[in-house]
Amino acid sequence: MTRPPVVVLAGGVGAARFLRGLVQVVPAEEIVVIGNTGDDIWWRGLYIAPDLDTVTYWLAGVADTERGWGIRGDTFTAQRALDVLGANAWFQLGDRDIATHLYRTDRLSQGAPLSMVTAELASSQGVATRILPMTDEPVTTRLKTDMGDLHFQEYFVREGARPLVNEIYWTGLESARPAPGVLEAVRDARIVLIAPSNPIISIGPILRVPGVRDALLSARDKTVAVSPLIGGRAIKGPTVALMRAEGARPDALGVAELYRDIASGFVLDSVDGELNHSIGELGYSVATLSTMLDQVSDARMVASAALEVLSEVAAA
Amino acid sequence: MTRPPVVVLAGGVGAARFLRGLVQVVPAEEIVVIGNTGDDIWWRGLYIAPDLDTVTYWLAGVADTERGWGIRGDTFTAQRALDVLGANAWFQLGDRDIATHLYRTDRLSQGAPLSMVTAELASSQGVATRILPMTDEPVTTRLKTDMGDLHFQEYFVREGARPLVNEIYWTGLESARPAPGVLEAVRDARIVLIAPSNPIISIGPILRVPGVRDALLSARDKTVAVSPLIGGRAIKGPTVALMRAEGARPDALGVAELYRDIASGFVLDSVDGELNHSIGELGYSVATLSTMLDQVSDARMVASAALEVLSEVAAA
Numbered sequence: 001m002t003r004p005p006v007v008v009l010a011g012g013v014g015a016a017r018f019l020r021g022l023v024q025v026v027p028a029e030e031i032v033v034i035g036n037t038g039d040d041i042w043w044r045g046l047y048i049a050p051d052l053d054t055v056t057y058w059l060a061g062v063a064d065t066e067r068g069w070g071i072r073g074d075t076f077t078a079q080r081a082l083d084v085l086g087a088n089a090w091f092q093l094g095d096r097d098i099a100t101h102l103y104r105t106d107r108l109s110q111g112a113p114l115s116m117v118t119a120e121l122a123s124s125q126g127v128a129t130r131i132l133p134m135t136d137e138p139v140t141t142r143l144k145t146d147m148g149d150l151h152f153q154e155y156f157v158r159e160g161a162r163p164l165v166n167e168i169y170w171t172g173l174e175s176a177r178p179a180p181g182v183l184e185a186v187r188d189a190r191i192v193l194i195a196p197s198n199p200i201i202s203i204g205p206i207l208r209v210p211g212v213r214d215a216l217l218s219a220r221d222k223t224v225a226v227s228p229l230i231g232g233r234a235i236k237g238p239t240v241a242l243m244r245a246e247g248a249r250p251d252a253l254g255v256a257e258l259y260r261d262i263a264s265g266f267v268l269d270s271v272d273g274e275l276n277h278s279i280g281e282l283g284y285s286v287a288t289l290s291t292m293l294d295q296v297s298d299a300r301m302v303a304s305a306a307l308e309v310l311s312e313v314a315a316a
Numbered sequence: 317m318t319r320p321p322v323v324v325l326a327g328g329v330g331a332a333r334f335l336r337g338l339v340q341v342v343p344a345e346e347i348v349v350i351g352n353t354g355d356d357i358w359w360r361g362l363y364i365a366p367d368l369d370t371v372t373y374w375l376a377g378v379a380d381t382e383r384g385w386g387i388r389g390d391t392f393t394a395q396r397a398l399d400v401l402g403a404n405a406w407f408q409l410g411d412r413d414i415a416t417h418l419y420r421t422d423r424l425s426q427g428a429p430l431s432m433v434t435a436e437l438a439s440s441q442g443v444a445t446r447i448l449p450m451t452d453e454p455v456t457t458r459l460k461t462d463m464g465d466l467h468f469q470e471y472f473v474r475e476g477a478r479p480l481v482n483e484i485y486w487t488g489l490e491s492a493r494p495a496p497g498v499l500e501a502v503r504d505a506r507i508v509l510i511a512p513s514n515p516i517i518s519i520g521p522i523l524r525v526p527g528v529r530d531a532l533l534s535a536r537d538k539t540v541a542v543s544p545l546i547g548g549r550a551i552k553g554p555t556v557a558l559m560r561a562e563g564a565r566p567d568a569l570g571v572a573e574l575y576r577d578i579a580s581g582f583v584l585d586s587v588d589g590e591l592n593h594s595i596g597e598l599g600y601s602v603a604t605l606s607t608m609l610d611q612v613s614d615a616r617m618v619a620s621a622a623l624e625v626l627s628e629v630a631a632a
Contacts, residue, residue: 099394
């Protein structure tokens with residue numbers, strides 16, 4: 001890679017929708033994604049990395065963008081057979097998706113680190129963007145709720161994000177190190193983008209990997225966050241509930257407050273224009289536009305705005 | 317189970333074809349299968365038990381009897397996706413078959429013994445026959461060949477049974493114990509049948525599990541073997557080559573010689589009638605008929621002959 005990379009801190013679908021636009025304006029091979037692995041889960045003996053897979057499938061053009069998970073046109077033959085075997089199947093896996101997990105689990109059992117396997121999966125699916133897990137060590141996002149202590153996927157998928165969340169915590173952080181390339185990518189980046197992902201559950205784990213926050217503090221002047229909240233609502237997922245659980249203000253200003261130490265640019269939706277001034281007072285350069293990401297053309301506009309908000313200020 | 321069981325020592329397809337006839341003349345729930353696990357293999361992180369699955373699928377009526385492995389009408393979506401991911405796919409798995417292996421691997425990882433998981437898989441597929449692995453501990457059949465030291469599946473599936481076999485050996489036997497119910501079944505059996513399976517590779521491992529041979533020595537008077545060789549040839553698989561590698565005479569008489577300590581009845585094909593006398597001289601009561609098992613009606617005749625060869629003598 002000759003040019004310094006564009007680095008993107010990424011969760012799942014929100015990040016994937018944003019990346020689908022970013023690759024329209026930045027060559028895919030100049031982008032480095034640092035992906036959340038806090039949602040990863042062992043399921044029926046398979047190691048599943050939902051956020052890494054979502055990003056990979058979307059960039060490979062095979063994602064089921066309607067459903068929001070898995071592969072478009074996938075079949076569920078194995079899953080139906082598992083149901084017959086009496087498996088408690090709250091986590092649904094398509095047959096092609098299972099192949100991904102079989103490949104990953106097998107490589108991990110051979111001793112390959114997750115970062116290597118993730119690169120192999122991206123490469124074999126024709127994805128030129130470099131996708132790094134935040135860490136090769138197991139880090140798990142867990143929630144203390146009124147339905148007990150749950151893995152994030154139990155809370156989100158099995159319980160439909162309905163439990164009342166009292167506390168969010170992580171296991172494995174003490175022994176986690178940034179995956180190879182993560183710190184270098186942040187250091188060398190020409191710009192760091194924080195994708196419109198859940199700041200608590202998706203971006204939060206990345207920031208908690210020892211060493212990552214320090215690297216991002218040093219990169220503040222070249223870091224831009226895109227708000228995942230529009231008019232105080234997330235397009236998908238329990239962002240608002242989990243921000244509330246963490247005591248954060250559940251709107252774009254709350255997101256800006258969370259990132260103020262590590263980002264100096266902020267992109268928010270036009271409907272949140274009244275927050276523009278308050279976010280600016282936090283020290284941000286702000287860009288305001290429609291941040292809906294349903295169409296690739298929309299995502300491209302948002303990506304362009306994120307790339308330009310800091311340079312426009314510098315040029316002004 | 318009120319009546320003493322009919323116990324069957326079983327390998328894969330040969331045993332499954334025989335069992336398909338046996339369940340026509342003995343109530344399925346009065347049959348106990350003791351199955352070979354020496355061919356079991358870890359593949360892409362899945363624990364696969366080919367012989368146990370073959371027996372289960374045939375008895376459940378879902379086996380692909382033409383192809384000789386897997387489930388009839390299964391799809392190979394995950395397998396094709398694995399191929400795209402660059403997996404070296406010499407071992408083919410259908411999607412429904414994968415569900416079996418996912419279920420088994422997951423249960424094993426939870427600490428359930430193989431015998432329990434095997435019973436669960438049989439039960440959930442409506443199989444009334446009790447299917448026991450020979451042992452819950454890992455025992456592996458390996459071959460020293462002119463292409464190196466191979467797992468049985470590498471020799472049989474990957475290399476098409478072409479390598480020259482110099483030696484057959486097993487790992488894990490020292491710490492293996494008969495699975496719960498195995499010794500009791502042999503002791504309590506009203507009759508023990510050795511299915512027409514490869515005596516070296518399929519029945520051999522069962523006999524090698526510490527304690528099993530002793531139990532069978534005591535059960536000799538009620539044990540009947542069915543020859544897997546017809547006119548010196550096996551219907552399927554490398555029986556002849558592997559008997560030669562073990563220094564055994566590669567025909568029905570050679571099989572009879574291998575079992576003379578543990579069986580007193582022997583069923584062989586009419587085309588091997590000239591061996592009848594020699595086998596009788598080994599101390600066997602012999603029944604001779606067509607032992608082709610292609611049709612269920614054929615298998616039923618062979619099963620009846622095996623059940624009756626000792627009682628006919630006793631009655632004579």
